[in-house]
Amino acid sequence: MPAPPRWRRGWFGSSTTSRAMTPWSSAAAHTPKSVSPGNPSPTAWSVSPVKWLATERRVELAVFALGLVLRLAWVGVIQYRGGALFGPDAASYDALALSVLEGKGLCKWDYQGLFTDPNHAILVYSFRPPLLPLLLAGLYGALGHSYAVARVFMALLSAATCVVVLGAARGLFGRRAGAVAGILAAIYPGFIYYSGAIVTETPYVFLLCLAVSVLLTAQRSENTLWRWPLAGALLGLATLCRSALLAFVAPVAIWVFLTRPSKRWAAWEAALVIAGFCTPMGAWWGRNYAIHQKLVAATTEGGYTLWVTNNERADGGGHCFWPDDGASFDGLSEAEIDRRFYRMGMAYIRTHPGHFLELAAAKFVRFWRLWPHASEPSVGLLPAAIAGVTFTPVLLLAAVGAFVERRRWRDLSLLYLLIAYYTALHMVFMAITRYRLPIEPFLIILASRGLGRLWRRER
Structure with missing residues (x-):
């Protein structure tokens, strides 16, 4: 077994170790040099594994209960106001779920505004990722077509995410710090808001947090070979919920190889992550190839998203429109339309590098702005104000946490890698503050450390 980690000092822990303290280790092994209000007596830690685990489970249950109560209250408000869906994305996923229940599969009419005939549309089979429609179809099939039921399910997932955030920070x-991170996630308005929306944010954030938590645990543990394919499979499921994560598995594999102590084993561990990722994704790839006779790695929406944010009419925002030469798309299949949009977007980037860089800078600002535009779909003035008031301290505290733990940058490198990946991705594709939500749990984890440092300085 590896040597037990050193004593973790202070209310929120310190930067002296990358491993959490083993609760059932001997008190002598973790005795601090002095006892103070911020440095508890060693006898406080001399507890049996059962008692320690019971304490931890109570904290997790309390965080889950707090998060669930707040989310169910929000769901109640939505249902009291009529329970309408939030925006066109929710309507699209709901329609796909109903299509599955009707035996038609994952298909819907789309591209209505693209063709020369304004009433023309084609059936699309891979325009949206499949996981959320399949989850909704299961709920609707078991409990009936009810937005209230779907929202309660989202509330449960969102509350569970708070517990995952707690565990990762711990x-x-x-x-x-784990308890603080869990509480922050439980009361964070952005997570509460999207728990009432039947869109991909909530299940995607849950799966992504779970995958990152497993990777972090595997990184600092021994004899955890099974965790690597599990983490890869969770990344694959998250990608089936939100295709933006498709390219992240490659940086993760490189991260595994660079951060693990034994390079001989690290190569195998990285391969296990990729194999785990390909397991759920393989079913989607095979299904898409059978339909389109072409490889569709994620969805057929990616080409349009690349083009609509990189052309002469783009301004770096999230406005959607169709090309003027719609007639050139007549007769093309779904996969061919997607590839044409990709070619158009890449051609514009190659021929207009200056404008592309201007758009990338504008997207960076939009992605990291402190509050969303009130004019964005499903936002409004009050939600925008609440988002700004709550995200700003989280961002500042995360910066403090990263600075405090600057010597442990290797231990935190996966969080930084994910944040950098998302930032770079949305500097090329569409950028709105909603798309930043998946990395906000990891900002909260860093913020819990920053808050702990400020708390100790005040004391």
Whole structure:
């Protein structure tokens, strides 16, 4: 077994170790040099594994309960106001779920505005990722077509995400930081808001947090060969929920290879992550090839998203429109339309590098702005104000946490890698503050460390 980690000092932990303290280790092994209000007595930690685990489970249950109560209250408000869906994305996923229940599969009419005939549309089979429609179809099939039921399910997933955030922060920074991160996630308005929306944000964030948590645990543990394919499979499921994660598995594999102590085993561990990722994705790839006779790695929406944010009419925002030469798309299949849009977007980037860089800078600002545009779909003035008031301190505290733990950058490198990946991705594709939501749990994890440092300085 590896040597037990050193004593973790302070209410929120310190930067002296990358491993969480083993609760059932001997008190002598973790005795601090002095006892203070911020440095508890060693006898406080001399507990049996059963008692320690019971305490941890109570904290997790409390965080889950807090998150669930707030989310169910929000669902109640939505249902009281009529329970309408939030925006066209929710309507699209709902329609796909109903199509599955009707035996038609994952298909819907789309591209209505593209062709010369304004009433023309084609059946699309891979325009949206499949996981959320399949989940909704299962719920609707078992409990009936009810938006309230779907929202309660989202509330449960979102509350569970708070517990995952707690566990990840606890593994990095200690028990108190974990509890703070869980509470912050439970009360964070952005997570509460999207728990009432029947869109991909909530299940995607849950799967992504779970995947990152497993990777972090595997990184600092021994004899955890099974965790690598599990993490890869979770990344694959997350990609089937939100295709933006498709390219992230390659950086993760490189990260595994670079951060693991044994390079001989690291190569196998990285391969296990990729194999785990390909397991759920393989079913989607095979299904798409059978339909389109072409490889569709994610969805057929990616080409349009690339073009609509990189052309002479683009301004770096999230406005959607169709090309003027719609007649050139007549007769093309779904996969051919997607590839034509990809070619158009890449051609514009190659021929207009200056404008592309201007758009990338504008997208960076939009992605990291402190509050969303009130004019964005499903936002409004009050939600925009609440988002700004709550995201700003999280971002500042995350910066403090990253600075405090700057010597542990290797231990936190996966979080930084994910944040950088998302930022770069949305500097090329569409960027709105909603698309930043998946990395906000990891900002909260860093913020819990920053808050702990400020708390100790005040004391």
